């Protein structure tokens with residue numbers, strides 16, 4: 001029997017299950033979550049692009065238990081309190097235009113140095129006489145420090161940010177969906193919102209050349225309210241940390257499992273971006289997103305009624321042989337992975353994709369020359385999320401840093 005549920009099914013061998021979903025039940029009903037599941041590339045990509053029939057308000061409805069619209073109704077922008085990812089056009093286009101001001105190529109150029117410095121600092125401190133955990137020592141730390149700097153916070157408070165991001169992930173798609181949030185985590189979340197709010201007020205008084213200022217400084221009518229700005233900054237912390245950690249970890253794990261590819265990229269670092277894109281396709285850090293049907297939609301002879309929650313399995317679409325050929329299951333950085341939906345597609349395409357790519361390529365560029373081929377054995381421990389895919393620990397051995 002074929003059983004899959006976005007909030008029940010966990011573990012290593014998701015991909016065999018995805019193959020069965022694509023072949024046997026391309027429109028699958030997951031009873032526990034109460035959501036349809038689409039797994040073929042064509043169906044996932046077209047739903048991502050079709051904001052008329054598929055509303056993103058399910059991103060806060062299913063993940064956060066917040067109210068959604070009914071039928072064609074779109075909730076006002078104010079209801080989303082900055083959760084850009086859950087707002088539909090036309091309000092989405094308005095919000096996206098404002099927050100994109102913080103993600104210009106000029107700003108990106110400034111981040112590159114900061115990212116490289118952070119990666120170097122962390123790797124300089126890495127031990128060579130005992131296993132180095134790529135996740136705890138690098139993958140988890142780079143994104144948190146970068147986002148903290150982006151929202152004007154002290155990167156040395158990274159432990160607090162991490163606690164907050166982990167708690168938010170666990171509540172939305174991990175074990176805390178059932179157990180509820182621990183006191184300490186709830187306190188961390190409240191402290192974070194208060195902290196962000198104070199810095200936002202400070203930027204209004206005294207603008208700086210940074211992302212927070214860019215989003216709260218009025219340009220004509222285009223401005224975020226204080227509440228929206230806090231919500232958006234919190235979304236960045238959440239969306240930009242765990243995801244990038246998993247991309248770094250998944251890329252290193254893929255290379256350790258494919259020693260010939262590791263050797264190839266170590267000899268030719270220009271292959272790093274191919275390794276990264278193939279990892280995004282082959283082992284996607286975000287496995288699914290949700291949508292709500294705004295009217296009845298039929299696919300493969302199954303009618304999904306109006307107001308149905310729909311799971312779009314990015315991780316399954318990215319391995320669909322109908323799109324990628326018969327060797328879709330193979331990790332092959334030599335292939336053309338463009339068109340993968342790991343960052344989504346259409347109007348909600350990941351706002352931080354360039355930043356995530358910059359962090360990951362910097363991490364790989366500095367780590368790979370020192371990475372010894374053998375993985376340190378041990379049971380794989382997955383992150384506490386069914387939506388995000390990545391390892392909690394990834395011990396490796398490193399050679400000493402080159403001098404000079």
Ligand code: HEM
Pocket residue numbers: 048056059084085086096147235236239240241243244247284285286289290341342343344345347348349350351352353355356
């Ligand atoms: C490898 C790392 C990352 C992955 C795999 C990833 C994945 C995604 C995906 C799949 C979406 C689309 C959601 C949807 O359509 O419902 C998305 C949206 C978004 N991501 Fe990322 N993300 C990553 C890193 C980042 C970073 C570093 C940031 C911020 C600094 C970020 C900020 C956002 C935001 C703000 C949105 C909402 C965009 C919108 O709704 O217009 N992400 N991301």
